[in-house]
Amino acid sequence: MMLSVIVPASNEEGWIGPCLDAVLASDPPGIAAEVIVVANACRDDTVAQARARSGAAAAAGWGLTVLDLAEPGKLNALNAGDRAARGGLRAYLDADVGVSPALMRQIAQALAAAPGPAYASGTPVIPRAASHMTRAYARFWQRLPFARSPAPGFGLFAMNAAGRARWGDWPTIISDDTFARLHFAPQERIGLPATYTWPMVEGLARLVRVRARQDAGVAELVARWPHLLANEGKPRLGHAALARLALADPAGFAAYAAVSLAVRLAPAGEGWVRGR
Secondary structure, three states, X not given: OEEEEEEEEOOOOOOHHHHHHHHHOOOOOOXXXXXXXXXXXXXXXXXXXXXXXXXXXXHHOEEEEEEEEOOOOHHHHHHHHHHHOOOOEEEEEOOOOEEOOOHHHHHHHHHHHOOOOOEEEEEEEOOOOOOHHHHHHHXXXXXXXXXXXXXXXXXXXXXXXXXXXXXXXXXXXXXXXXXXXXXXXXXXXEEEEEEEEOOOOOOHHHHHHHHHHHHHHHHHHHHHOHHHHHHOOOOOOOHHHHHHHHHHOHHHHHHHHHHHHHHHHOOOOXXXXXXX
């Protein structure tokens, strides 16, 4: 059995080095492991930064493959990574995420031990943001039902071979992480205690852009794969619960409400939005 970690990367020269350094500093996963960086239409130093880790990968016992694709697109990159991967266990990792040392080992152990199709992720931690707006928004957002559910999977998710067999190639979609998560019932999703860091974008304008993209991604899934919504499993946030959250953190609620209102009033955007 082998673990393949696929990292799509588009102009990530500021993130890819620390991302790979964290993976390569992981506790031994107990099985063969490889990391596949799929640079797609990069115009910066992403590829060189990734390839510079080849010695560190060999010393850590990890395989390292760096694909340099001319074609843009995260989903194209995921498909290329899957074609290159040798492992039956697959982890999909965003280039701006930093894993804690124990996480890859916990993922490999949990997925290898699962009796059937399984999905796993760690415990996300949002680092302290620079802007007051993002700090308030992140504080409130982390208390919402989705963010508090087991294995929400934003920025990092993994599955065993039986789970990955539930669909073929990645379709051209906005929200790959939600698409993957909703292929698994709540009881098939494994939340692990080891952490990973997932930075939130800075400032109101960027929060609005990313939130609009997230909402569009969910709407796309509802329209194209409505049956997947049966696997959501998160509790509804009623008016009373929302009021309690707002009273507990008025500034956080104000930031969250401002972003939500701006998304509703903003014209619909097109294409992929990074937001950083």
